[in-house]
Amino acid sequence: MRTWWTLTRRELAGFFLSLTGYVIIAAAVLLMGGSFVVLITNLQREATPMPVTEMFYNTQFFWLILLLTTPVITMRLFALEKFTGTFETLMTTPVSDLQVVLAKFVAALVFYTVMWLPLLGCLFVVRYYTRDEWVFDPGVIASTYLGILLLGSLFISLGCCASALTRSQVIAAIISLVFGACVFMLAYVADQVPARGNWTGQVLACFGLFEQMHDFVRGVVDTRPVVLLGTLTLFFLFLTLRVVESRRWK
Amino acid sequence: MIEVANLTKRYAGHTAVSDISFTVGRGEIVGLLGPNGAGKSTTMRILSCYLAATSGTVRVAGLDVFAQSDEVRRRIGYMPENNPLHYDMRVREYLKFRARLKGLTRKRSRQRVDVVTEQCSLTEVSRRIIGQLSKGYRQRVGLADALVHEPELIILDEPTIGLDPNQIRSVRQLIKGLGGSHTVLISTHILPEAEMTCNRLMIMYEGKILKADTPENLQRLMSSNSQIVAEIAAPPEDLQECWAQMAEIEQFDVSAAEGDYYRCALTPRDGLDLRPHIFALARDRGWLLRELTRNRHSLEDIYVRVTRPDEEEEG
Numbered sequence: 001m002r003t004w005w006t007l008t009r010r011e012l013a014g015f016f017l018s019l020t021g022y023v024i025i026a027a028a029v030l031l032m033g034g035s036f037v038v039l040i041t042n043l044q045r046e047a048t049p050m051p052v053t054e055m056f057y058n059t060q061f062f063w064l065i066l067l068l069t070t071p072v073i074t075m076r077l078f079a080l081e082k083f084t085g086t087f088e089t090l091m092t093t094p095v096s097d098l099q100v101v102l103a104k105f106v107a108a109l110v111f112y113t114v115m116w117l118p119l120l121g122c123l124f125v126v127r128y129y130t131r132d133e134w135v136f137d138p139g140v141i142a143s144t145y146l147g148i149l150l151l152g153s154l155f156i157s158l159g160c161c162a163s164a165l166t167r168s169q170v171i172a173a174i175i176s177l178v179f180g181a182c183v184f185m186l187a188y189v190a191d192q193v194p195a196r197g198n199w200t201g202q203v204l205a206c207f208g209l210f211e212q213m214h215d216f217v218r219g220v221v222d223t224r225p226v227v228l229l230g231t232l233t234l235f236f237l238f239l240t241l242r243v244v245e246s247r248r249w250k
Numbered sequence: 251m252i253e254v255a256n257l258t259k260r261y262a263g264h265t266a267v268s269d270i271s272f273t274v275g276r277g278e279i280v281g282l283l284g285p286n287g288a289g290k291s292t293t294m295r296i297l298s299c300y301l302a303a304t305s306g307t308v309r310v311a312g313l314d315v316f317a318q319s320d321e322v323r324r325r326i327g328y329m330p331e332n333n334p335l336h337y338d339m340r341v342r343e344y345l346k347f348r349a350r351l352k353g354l355t356r357k358r359s360r361q362r363v364d365v366v367t368e369q370c371s372l373t374e375v376s377r378r379i380i381g382q383l384s385k386g387y388r389q390r391v392g393l394a395d396a397l398v399h400e401p402e403l404i405i406l407d408e409p410t411i412g413l414d415p416n417q418i419r420s421v422r423q424l425i426k427g428l429g430g431s432h433t434v435l436i437s438t439h440i441l442p443e444a445e446m447t448c449n450r451l452m453i454m455y456e457g458k459i460l461k462a463d464t465p466e467n468l469q470r471l472m473s474s475n476s477q478i479v480a481e482i483a484a485p486p487e488d489l490q491e492c493w494a495q496m497a498e499i500e501q502f503d504v505s506a507a508e509g510d511y512y513r514c515a516l517t518p519r520d521g522l523d524l525r526p527h528i529f530a531l532a533r534d535r536g537w538l539l540r541e542l543t544r545n546r547h548s549l550e551d552i553y554v555r556v557t558r559p560d561e562e563e564e565g
Binding site for chain 2: 002003010012018057084085088092093094095096247248
């Protein structure tokens with residue numbers, strides 16, 4: 001636990017000591033700002049009973065931020081260490097592979113959460129100008145962040161796995177972008193296929209991430225997506241662990 | 251301290267280390283010598299638990315490196331080739347981080363970091379960022395990292411590569427000082443370094459250990475065919491006649507040198523030292539003698555001979 005914490009702190013410091021971390025946050029804030037420009041333009045056109053978080057989700061910028069930032073956050077985790085050789089010094093200390101994988105994953109997830117904090121600022125701006133108290137409903141905001149965190153952990157675990165596969169950060173980013181795009185496509189197909197039908201339709205419906213995230217931003221926390229995203233994250237972390245261990249039996 | 255038995259490591263397509271066995275005792279400084287690609291780094295990586303062997307057993311302090319990897323890693327200080335470091339961290343911060351990873355408590359890690367910064371002369375740069383340090387300092391940071399948890403066994407892969415002569419000397423002295431209290435295994439392809447620092451040498455080539463002995467013994471092994479070189483001003487016919495008559499000389503070669511001098515390369519039988527004899531001869535005959543040396547085979551020759559038998563024959 002102590003070793004894990006030391007490692008996690010080091011990984012987090014790695015994000016904030018390099019320029020990359022700030023560039024990622026800046027890019028995410030720019031995209032969030034863009035989405036709120038669209039949102040406010042829509043609001044001026046007509047009033048709506050939707051929560052602001054739902055309106056934000058409807059601008060589609062959410063997926064763009066998720067798909068673009070997670071590969072950039074995760075690409076350095078293993079690939080950079082393998083490239084510079086520090087992975088060797090790390091793995092020859094008495095740390096377990098599991099500790100390393102979890103430390104890197106948790107650090108990336110914490111950074112990802114920090115990256116999403118400016119969203120609160122945007123919500124506050126809307127609250128300030130609309131003078132509507134319901135904009136800042138803590139329950140809805142909490143469930144929105146839960147959705148962001150769960151989807152983020154899935155995409156970050158995908159990215160971890162991609163980064164562990166290679167020594168090149170660029171290749172790691174491309175692999176995780178492709179993985180991410182596949183998950184996105186699957187969600188898109190699931191959205192288009194009617195849920196009632198044969199068994200393929202029913203299985204696909206489970207991966208309807210669009211609808212699931214839509215629930216989160218409306219303040220609805222359904223256990224099914226929580227379990228689904230949690231298990232998928234664990235599965236990809238398990239794969240990452242196997243990839244890290246593979247150096248011993250290759 | 252180290253027991254390696256029938257160690258083999260195969261990568262897809264080629265064998266990096268093939269069936270090597272050796273032991274290293276406590277407190278020894280052992281050098282692994284060999285050209286690039288001889289399997290030195292692979293052997294060290296297996297010893298430090300980074301890679302697993304294809305077959306064979308490796309024990310460090312009686313513990314198996316595969317089955318008891320955690321315990322073994324606690325006992326090893328390893329500095330890989332090219333000395334990878336986190337360039338964005340400060341020296342002290344980095345050493346503390348490494349000490350904590352190696353399981354030292356907060357208080358203990360602070361104490362040990364103080365000791366190793368002192369030991370590796372890093373005190374004046376301890377607050378600087380590693381990326382801004384010179385190569386010599388970085389190398390010492392790597393060494394300090396290998397020493398920080400007081401390991402029983404220290405494994406250094408090419409510790410002096412890319413350093414200037416002064417830095418090499420200081421690193422070498424540091425390594426020498428570690429012997430006795432620690433067991434040290436270093437790899438290098440720089441011979442004088444191995445000769446000066448190690449108690450024992452193992453010459454590796456193409457995944458095999460070709461020779462393992464003390465530097466002195468390895469030299470003695472070769473001294474049987476040492477050569478004596480004498481530059482003498484005398485008629486070449488006289489010289490040739492004289493050498494041909496001497497029973498102690500197995501082979502000789504006379505060639506013209508600068509001025510009136512002739513260079514005689516003499517191979518004595520059984521490695522005898524003929525120098526006093528030759529000096530007396532020159533005095534008696536009234537020859538002028540301006541050079542008289544005995545070429546001992548340096549480790550370099552041994553190395554070249556052992557690692558490249560084919561080329562030696564061609565030459």
